[in-house]
Amino acid sequence: MQQNTGKVAVIGLGSMGLGIAKTLVRNGWDVAGCDLSASVREHLIEAGGAAYDVPDAAANGRSVVLSVVVNARQTETILFGENGVADGMAPGSVFVSCATMLPDAVRALAARLEERGVHYLDAPISGGAKKAASGDLSVMASGTAEAFECAGPVLAVIADKVHSLGDRPGAGASVKMINQLLAGVHIAAACEAMALAAKMELDLEAVYKVIRGSAGNSWMFENRVPHILEGDYTPLSAVEIFVKDLGIVQDIARTNHFPAPLSAAALQMYLAAAGAGMGKDDDASLARVYAQLSGAQLPGDDT
Amino acid sequence: MQQNTGKVAVIGLGSMGLGIAKTLVRNGWDVAGCDLSASVREHLIEAGGAAYDVPDAAANGRSVVLSVVVNARQTETILFGENGVADGMAPGSVFVSCATMLPDAVRALAARLEERGVHYLDAPISGGAKKAASGDLSVMASGTAEAFECAGPVLAVIADKVHSLGDRPGAGASVKMINQLLAGVHIAAACEAMALAAKMELDLEAVYKVIRGSAGNSWMFENRVPHILEGDYTPLSAVEIFVKDLGIVQDIARTNHFPAPLSAAALQMYLAAAGAGMGKDDDASLARVYAQLSGAQLPGDDT
Numbered sequence: 054m055q056q057n058t059g060k061v062a063v064i065g066l067g068s069m070g071l072g073i074a075k076t077l078v079r080n081g082w083d084v085a086g087c088d089l090s091a092s093v094r095e096h097l098i099e100a101g102g103a104a105y106d107v108p109d110a111a112a113n114g115r116s117v118v119l120s121v122v123v124n125a126r127q128t129e130t131i132l133f134g135e136n137g138v139a140d141g142m143a144p145g146s147v148f149v150s151c152a153t154m155l156p157d158a159v160r161a162l163a164a165r166l167e168e169r170g171v172h173y174l175d176a177p178i179s180g181g182a183k184k185a186a187s188g189d190l191s192v193m194a195s196g197t198a199e200a201f202e203c204a205g206p207v208l209a210v211i212a213d214k215v216h217s218l219g220d221r222p223g224a225g226a227s228v229k230m231i232n233q234l235l236a237g238v239h240i241a242a243a244c245e246a247m248a249l250a251a252k253m254e255l256d257l258e259a260v261y262k263v264i265r266g267s268a269g270n271s272w273m274f275e276n277r278v279p280h281i282l283e284g285d286y287t288p289l290s291a292v293e294i295f296v297k298d299l300g301i302v303q304d305i306a307r308t309n310h311f312p313a314p315l316s317a318a319a320l321q322m323y324l325a326a327a328g329a330g331m332g333k334d335d336d337a338s339l340a341r342v343y344a345q346l347s348g349a350q351l352p353g354d355d356t
Numbered sequence: 357m358q359q360n361t362g363k364v365a366v367i368g369l370g371s372m373g374l375g376i377a378k379t380l381v382r383n384g385w386d387v388a389g390c391d392l393s394a395s396v397r398e399h400l401i402e403a404g405g406a407a408y409d410v411p412d413a414a415a416n417g418r419s420v421v422l423s424v425v426v427n428a429r430q431t432e433t434i435l436f437g438e439n440g441v442a443d444g445m446a447p448g449s450v451f452v453s454c455a456t457m458l459p460d461a462v463r464a465l466a467a468r469l470e471e472r473g474v475h476y477l478d479a480p481i482s483g484g485a486k487k488a489a490s491g492d493l494s495v496m497a498s499g500t501a502e503a504f505e506c507a508g509p510v511l512a513v514i515a516d517k518v519h520s521l522g523d524r525p526g527a528g529a530s531v532k533m534i535n536q537l538l539a540g541v542h543i544a545a546a547c548e549a550m551a552l553a554a555k556m557e558l559d560l561e562a563v564y565k566v567i568r569g570s571a572g573n574s575w576m577f578e579n580r581v582p583h584i585l586e587g588d589y590t591p592l593s594a595v596e597i598f599v600k601d602l603g604i605v606q607d608i609a610r611t612n613h614f615p616a617p618l619s620a621a622a623l624q625m626y627l628a629a630a631g632a633g634m635g636k637d638d639d640a641s642l643a644r645v646y647a648q649l650s651g652a653q654l655p656g657d658d659t
Contacts, residue, residue, distance in 0.1 A: 269538030
C-alpha cells in the first residue's frame, strides 16, 4: 500500500479521470475532483472523494493537480481560463498534464506555469479505462526533477510503469504521439487485413488464431480483432480519438518536414469511418468501412 | 524424437531450405536435397544428406517432396520444367509447396498434380532462417486429408505449429498473404515511427523501451527496431522480399476489388528503398529512406 498520501485534485472525471480519482481514494488520498457532469461528481462522492463543478474549487490548496482532459485547448482553459487553477496553486506545487497534445503546446503551457514557480509534469497516459480503474496505467513523463519529485507519490499509485523521459516538457507528449502513430496504423492494418480475409471468404477465427502466433501480430491486432469477430462495435475506444491523435501526428510530421505516408493513409480511413457516421463507435469500425467499400461480409452483417 | 521417418526430398537449399533439410537429417530422415549452388550442396552432404543439382534426381522414389523456393514460377519449373519432379513422383506421394504465391496459382498447380494422383499440400512457412534451422517453423497448410496424412510426419519435424486451414489448396497461401500484409505494414510503420522520433531528436533507446511495453507494440517493431538502433542493415530479411510479398497482396486486393490503402502505402516505401539501392539490405532499411527524405539522423549515420 501507498504510505505517502496527501491532497490531490483530479480535473476531468471521464472514463480515465474517474478511475484515477477512485484509485487515489482507495489508496488513502484526500481527493477533490472536478467535472461538469453532476452524475460523475456523484460517483466520486459515493466513492469517498469531494467533487466540484469548477477547477479552482477542486485545486485550491492541493500540492498535486492532475489534469485528465483531452487536448491542449481544454488544458489551457483549466489552467488559465475562468475559474482556472493556476492562480490558486502555491509555488512548489505541481500540475500533472495527461492530455495528448503537440509538444510545442506543452512547452508553452509549462513555461507559463514555471514563471509562477509552479512545476509542470508532461505526463500522457496509456492503458485505457480498465487500467485507470485498477491503477495500472503507463505514464510517459518528462519534466524537471522537482516536478517528478512532487508528482511521484501520485504517479506511484495510478501507474505500474512510469517512463522518465528527461527534464524537457514535451518529450512525454512526443513519445506518446510516436505510440499513437503506431497504434493508429496497427488498428487500420488489422481492419484492412481482416476485411480482405473476409472478402476472400477465409475462416476469420482461424486467421485470427494463426496471426496471433505469427510475425504479423500486434498489440492492437490481438486487442481489436475480437470486436470484429463478435460484430460488436460498442465503443471501448472511439474512432474520433484517432481522428484527433493521427491528426496531431500529421501536424507534427508536417511541422518537421517529415513525410509520413503510413499514418497519413491510416488517418484517411479514420476520417472515412467518422464521415460515414461511426465517429463515436469502436475504432474497429474501420473494418466496416473496408467491408462497405469492397462488399466483404463481416460477422454480424445482415446476409 | 520423431520415430516416423522415411525418404524426403528438399528442393531449394536457401537459408530456409538448408535449415529444413538439416533438421530432417538430424531427426533420422533420409534426405536428398537439390540446389544449383555446389557450396550449399556440400553443406548438406557434410551434414549427412545427399544432394543433386537437378530436382528429379533428388525427388526420385521419395514419398514426400518439399519445395522451398520463392514464388509460383519457380515452383512450376520444379514440378513441370526440364528435370521437373512431377513425372517421377508415384501416385499417393505428396508435393509440399512452401512458396508464397497467389491462391489462384496454388489451385492451378494443385489441380495439375492431382490429375496424376499426386497430392499437393499448400504449406507456406513463417518464422525465418533461425526457426528453420531449429525445426520451429510455423506452417499455414491446406489440402486434402490424404495430403495432410502423407506430409504429416515431415511437418511434425520441421514445425512447432501446423495450422490446418481446410481442404482447399490456396487457403494456406491466402492466410500467409494476410500475415504478410500485416508484417509488411508493421515494419514500415516501425520505420516511420522511429525515423520521426529521430527527426524530433528523441532518445531512440527510450522510445523503443516505452513502445515495447505499450499499445503501439508489434512483433515486427520488437524484432526490427534493434537493427535501426544498432545502425546494422545486414540482411536478416531483405527489402526485396516485401517488394514481392506486398506486390502479391496488392494483386490479390485488386483482383478482389478491395481497396487496401495501408499496404499500398507500405509497398511504396519498400519500392523506394529498393529503388534507392537497398533492395538486398535488411528491411529495416526503410528507416534510412525516411531519414534521407526528412534529414533525420539515425544511429550509424555520419554526422
